[in-house]
Amino acid sequence: MDSFNWERHRTTLNKIFFRDKDFIKEGTKEYDDFWLFFKKFQVYEARRKSKESHSASSSNLSSSLDIPMQYHPRYRINISIVTKDIDEKVHSHRHHKEKKKRKRKHQSYDDDFGCEDDELSSERISQFRSVILHYLDFCQKQDFVKLKKLKTEQANLPIAHYKDEIVKAIKENKVAIVAGDTGCGKSTQVPQYLIEAGFTHVACTQPRRIAAISLSKRVAYETLNQYGSEVAYQIRFEGTKTKATRILFLTEGLLLRQIQQDHTLKQYNVIILDEVHERHLQSDFLLGLLKILSSSSHRDDLRLVLMSATINLELFSEYFQGSPVIQVPGRLYPIQVQYLPIPVEEQTGKTSRLDPRPYVRILQRIDKKYPSSERGDLLVFLPGMQEITTVEGASQAYAEETGRWIILPLHSTLSIEEQDKVFDMAPEGVRKCILSTNIAETSVTVDGVRFVADSGRVKEMSYDAQYKMKKLQEFWISRASSEQRKGRAGRTGPGVCYRLYSEDDYDALADYSTPEIQRVPLDSLILQMKSMGISDVRSFSFIEPPPEGAMNDALRVLTEHGAIDSDENITALGEMLAQLPVDVAIGKMLIMGSLFDFIEPVMSVASVLSVQSPYTRSAYNNPEACTRRRPIESDHGDPITLLNLFDEWIQMKSDSRSSSRKWCKRRCLEEQRFYEMANVKRQFQDLLKDNALLAAIDDKDIPETSYKRRQRHADKKRLRELKNEERFQSRKRKVLKRTDGKYEIDNSDDDNDNADDHPSTSITSNVKDLEFKIRHDLDKLYKASSVRRNFTLRDIIMLKIILVSGLYPQLAFPDDCNNYSPDSDQIFHTKNKLFVVLHPNGYFSHHPQELEPTGREDNSLKKEGQSGHRGLLGHRHQLLTYVSLLETTKPYLVNTMRVPALQTLLLFAQSLDTNADCRRIVADGWIEINLVDPNAAQSIIASMLQLRNAWDQLLKLRLEATKNESHEGFTLVRKSKKLQHFLSKKLAEFLDSRLEYRLRRFTTLERQKLYVGPGVNDDDVVEGGFGISMTKAAPDAVKGGMKLADYLTYNCLQELEESSLSGDYLRQFWTCPVCQIKMPMTVGERLRHQAACGGSNAEETNQETAADSKTSTSIPQLQRSYHCDVCDEDFMFSAVEILKHKRTHKA
Amino acid sequence: MDPKKFKCSSCGLTADYNHFGQTPLKTAKKNIVLLEKAYTMRNPFKSNDGEFLVVGAHCSICGDVVCVDPDCSLFYSKRFCLNCASNNINEFPLPIQKEILHNCKSR
Structure with a gap:
């Protein structure tokens, strides 16, 4: 083609070739691509033509194949464009043009001079059409190459040879085990094989969310279903599953939840448990559950596939006896191992810090041995963050000196952006040195690693059940994980693994790492088991049972929280807690919050406590960020401070003028965490609604304005577009650049808050922003957060009390x-x-x-x-x-x-013990409260009894109400409303108490001599002595004294001094402040009466509160003097109370 | 539109095709026609439903099913499997002859 100026005619060409119904539409990506192609093609054609003119070898021989012997590239294309309407278009266009021309000629004669050559002739049009054909052909070829490559890669995977064997094994057996090492392709291929073999609903669990997402993307691509939903994922807050889904990748936790809802998992016909060798708590539990399910007759059609690495295979095949095992070799390049034990003088002692020198020597060793032209990065496994910082410092110095290294830390507390740097490329002649925790062992896979340096150590969380304390301790790794680390060097080519320990050390390593079930608290697991109806948790057939002690500890914790009763049966509260995917303490908080219509802030706190801390690593040593955060901090402590941060973020989010991203960055906060909080909160809200603990607020009551609806639809559409964009723009690897002695990503501008300029980050953050806006009603969140800004001290105290009730x-x-x-x-x-x-x-x-x-x-x-x-x-x-x-x-x-202190202990202690006059109260056997005034002491205990009674009742009512939704449920709700009102009021008074007291903690020695012991102070059992209502009391068999309630034992404390005259035997005339009864009673009797008198049922309390509200000092007006003939006593009674009193005599 | 199996007789490539004929796909834009009866599938690499991908066709000489990979077939006004093409190499214009030789070698 010649110098014809096509650009000039672009508008015309658009009208002819790129209309809506045409193959390439104006304004699309294809359209832009086409014009790029067009320019290149012109250049290519020009070159071809000049060549052809030299070697014009036109033979006019005719071919027996009935093909044109005069060569033209046009004949190589098997596509054609139907021309009819194009011709019409061209014609009309020309006609139009002529007219225009004529018109213009009238206006100015100079305008169109000598431009005949520039005309879009029909020859030009057909020229252009042929370029389009070439473009279409080019696209077809390109996509076919993709298809072919994909198919070849699949066929070349080691597992491809075992396809038939695997399918046969799964078809013929209920359980099959596929074992293969890294790179064999089991995770991507086995689900596909099963679908091809005719299974329709395949679930495949993954221990990590990221893996579930990336596998579903990969398998969708491989099954040529990139744009459909046949292959989908589902994780805690999001999923792509539809009715068309045939392969679902999901997290282990999610499958567990599904089993809870449907024990037989009817929705699947194959369940694949992937990576079972990692032995996570949930996968161990799933193994047990699915073993039971697959051996039961309920699901004879269900197939179970275990996929694992080849380590510890015997354990699994023994657990599922008789199941076939198919072993597939992995695909790793050869890795050379070198043992470089650390010399004694550089070894880390118990207390001293790690010596970085051996690690720097590895860098030197690589520099000496391998020319910098040979690419390949180094991955160093260190025990923890602290060690990473130490080695980072030392190797940074070496890196600066040589200019041959970029040092990059990698651990889970880094921000996501910082973590992503390890995927970027080093410039020519420079290697990356990634200093990582064990996160790079399985969770994060970095390509291009040729060298691995392994410290052989790992910091792992363990759990001390006695103190309920998590411990981050350093251990030797297992041989299995040492091999896994080594394998990281051989993913893309032959590699080298330097072990910073001796071969003897290696031989002495444990075979396998301790499975999670042996080192974490089991509370939630056991509660889940109980709620699934597994009553005898101790005999559940785990692949390797957890230690008996840990089980007992968990059962104890659950009993303390009231989730199971003393016979280890699950309670209504426990059932509810099992529905909530959080720690028992946080779940309890939520349930208690729902009792008081105070759920909104409690849900927020529960959410902020359930996600990783939003503070970034630099949050505490960046003085500017600290100053900026100061106004948001709460002097009540961290949970309230976190709540404030979350609220403040929502305020930023709903203000269109401010950027929440910037706001987070300036305060050293990780925005991702806030999105997570919002999601968790939303989940709590849904769960509580499902369980009728949260009134379903009818959103339909307030009609959505049409503006808002349009807005929402527009947002949804935009989100779809952005997500598509994000899919293609999978994070591009950038080249790392050296600035200020440190390597930074080229053209990133982290300090200037301009990260929005990054196309990839900005798309991702836009997606998150939109997703957030669609998923959450920002107005509602905003209102709630604004309400909290006006919280009074009393509101906060109430919030705190609810939080403590869980904690x-x-x-x-x-x-x-x-x-x-x-x-x-x-x-x-x-x-x-x-x-x-x-x-x-x-x-x-x-x-x-x-x-x-x-x-x-x-x-x-x-x-x-x-x-x-x-x-x-x-x-x-x-x-x-x-x-x-x-x-x-x-x-x-x-x-x-x-x-x-006083209020918290009285309200929540498992056991409260008093002396005779109640001035001494011991909470849970370790904190002593010393009150000055015995009367005040007795009255606060009485209030406490009422409060705890009412609280218990309210909880019971609420939990009952969740079970039946009929009209009976309605009366329950009404009842509980009354109770709630009473309780809130009483609680406020109780919390306002200004009683003076001393507080003391017992030493271990003192704790042993606390009680008078059985048989002492318990001989005044006067059942219903005066015919007035009293709670039951019984001697305490261990402490002595009288047990007045589950949690209260009266007069069981050893007196410190013989001063107490107002002992239990002394009856004094006393008037009950609630029912105005007046009679001689001992302190114990009074308490028992008061416990029964106040808040024993809703009707009563309602009357009392009605009376209370008139006169705050609670002296009811409706009472009159009454003489009872049976007990020969004078009382001040209301009409109802007289009836009640009479009834006690009948009974 | 039930997917049917396409299998290349030369390289063994298999794929689920959606349509066989001179029009690419029922859903495809109407102004495109193919110059041979071919096996087409919905283009899996494009989000648009109307996009198609030609996977293969029958050799105009022996009638075998071949994919469009240059190692398996070539199109020059008609489809030829590489075998038939090389058997009839002299019947093609020179540039195509060169290509046939090259492709045979690379196979």
């Missing part, structure tokens, strides 16, 4: 010697674990003064030689509640919140 007994008591200054560690004691400190990143370790005890010195104790804060008398003693205990270098309290 109890996770309480810590301050040490007497704390100085409450931020420069030193503040020491605390939990009941079982002494000497724990505030986590350095927590709110209180920066503001310990908030925890300083207040009150006045008490002289009576001073003379006994007690010092410090011990004797402080006041009404504001505080304890710390915490979300978890974590031991790293020290045992730390994580996510702490200060709570009022």
Whole structure:
């Protein structure tokens, strides 16, 4: 083609060739691609023509094949464009043009001079058409190559040779095991084989969400179903599953949830458990459940496939005896192993830090031996973050000196952007050195690694059931994981693995890593088992059962929380907790929150506590970010601070003028976490609604404005488009560049908040933003968060009480010697674990003064030689509640919140023990409350009894109401509303109490001599002695004294001094403040009466509260004097009370 | 439109095709025709339903089913499997002859 200016005619050509109904539409990506192709093609054609003119070998011989012998590339294309309407178009176009021309000629004569050559003649049009044909042909070829490549790759996978064997084994057996090492293709191919073999609903579990997503994408591509939903994934908050789905990749946790709902898993005909050798808690449990299911007669058609690496295969084949095992070789390149044990002088002692020198020597060794022109990166496995920082520092110096290395850390607390850097490319002649935790062993796969350096150590979380404390400890890795690490060097070519230990060390390693079930708390697992109807959890057939002790500990914890009863049967509360995919403590918080119509903020707190902390690694040493965060912090502690952060983020999100991304970045917060919080919260909301714990607010009541609806539809459409875009623009690898002595990604501008310029990050963040807006009603979230900004102190205290109701007994008591200054560690004691400190990143370790005890010195104790804060008398003693205990270098309290001591202990202690006059109260056998005034003490215990009774009843009512939705349920709801009203009011009074008291923690020695012992102080059993209502009481068989309630034992404490005159035997005239009964009673009797009198049922309490509301001092007006003939006593009774009193005599 | 199996007699490539004939696909844009009766499938690499991919056709000489891979067949106004093409190599214009030789070698 010549110099004809096609561009000039683009509009015309658009009208002819690129209309809506044409193959290539104007304005699409194909259209742009076409014009690119067009330009290249012109160049190519020009070259071809000049060549052809030299070697014009036109033979006019005719061919016997009936093909044109005059060669023209046109004949090589098997596609043609129907020309009829094009000709019409061309014609009309020309006609139009002529007219225009004529018109124009009238106006100006110079305009179109000598442009005849530039005319879009019919020859030109057909020329153009032929280019389109070439383009279409080119596209066809390109896509066919893709198809062929894909098919060849599939056929070349090691597993392809075993296809028939695998399919046969699965068809003929209920359970089959496929074992193959990295790169054999089992995860991608086996589901496809099964679909081809005629199975229609295949589920494949993955231990990691990322794997579920990426596998579903890969398999969809391989099955040529990239744009359909035949292959889908489902993870906690999102999924692509539709009715057409035949292969579903899902997380283990999700399959577990599905089993909970449908024990026989009718929706699948094959279940593949992938990576079972990793032995996660959930996969172990699934193995057990599916083993039972596959051997039961309910699902004779169900097929179970276990897929694992080739390690520890005997264990699985023994567990599923008689099941065929198909072993597939992996595909790894040869890896050379070198043992380079660390010399003694550089070895890390128990306390000293890791010596980075051996690691730097690896870099040097590689530099010496391998020319920098040979590509290949280094992956170093280190035990933990701290070691990574140490080695990073030392090797950074070497990297700067030589200019041959880029040092990149990789661990889970890095921000997602920072983590992604390990996938970028190093410039020519430079290698990446990735310093990683065991995250790179399985979860993150980095391509291009040729060298692996293995420290042989790992930091792993273990669990100390005695203290309910997580421990991050360093261990030797197992031989299996040492092999896995080595394998990382041979994925893309032959590699080298340097082991920083000796061959003897290697031989001494344990065969396999400890399975998760042996080292994590089992509370949630056991609760789930119970709720599935597995009553005898101890005899459940696990592949390897957990230690008996851990099971017992878990059962104990569940009993303490009221999730199972003393016979280990699941309670209504337990059933509800099992529905919530969170820790028992957090689940309990949610349920309690729903009792008080205070659920909105509780759900937010539960969400913020259920996701990883939003603080980035630099959050604590960036003073600017700290300053910016300060106004959001709450002096109540971390949970409330996190709640504030979340609320603030929502405010940012709903303000279209501000960027939540920037807001997060400036405060060193990871925005992703907030999206997660919003999702978790939404999930809580749905679950609570499903279980009728949250009134389903009818959104339909408030009609959506048409504007809003349009907006929502537009958002949804935009999201689809963006997601498609994101799919193609799978993160492009960038080239890392050196700046300021550190390597940064080229053209990224992290410090200037301009990350939005990154096309890929901005698409991803836009997708997240839109997804968020569609999934959540931002207005509602905004309102809730705004409401919380106006929270009164009382609201916050109420919120805190609900949080503690879940967290109890996770309480810590301050040490007497704390100085409450931020420069030193503040020491605390939990009941079982002494000497724990505030986590350095927590709110209180920066503001310990908030925890300083207040009150006045008490002289009576001073003379006994007690010092410090011990004797402080006041009404504001505080304890710390915490979300978890974590031991790293020290045992730390994580996510702490200060709570009022007296109220928390009285409301939630499992056991409360008193002396005769109730001035001494011991909570859970380790904290003593010392009140001054015996009358005040007795009345607060009475209030406590009422409150706890009412609370229990309300909980029962609510849980009952969730079970039946009929009109009976309705009366239950009405009843509970009344109770709720009463409780909220009483609780507020209780929390406002300004009683002065002293607070003391018992030493272990003191705890042993706490009680009077059985048979003492328990001989006044006067059942219904005065014919008035009283709770039952029985002697306590262990502590002595009288057990007045499950949690309250009266008069069982050893008296410290013989001062108590107002003993239990002394009856004094006393008037009940509720029913106005007046009679001589002992303290114990009074308490029993009051427990029964207040809040024993909703009707009664309702009347009382009605009366209360008139006169706040609770002196009812409706009472009159009444003489009872049976007991010969005078009372002040209301009409109803008279009837009630009479009834007690009849009974 | 039930997928049917296509199998190349030369390389063994299999694929589920959706349509056989001179029009690419029922859903495809109407203004495209093929110059041979071919096996087409919905283009799996495009999001648009109307996009198609020609996978193969019958050799105009021996009638065998071959895919469009240059190692298996060539199109020059008609489809020829590589075997028939090389058996009749002299019947083709020169540039095509060169190509046949080249492809035979690479196979």
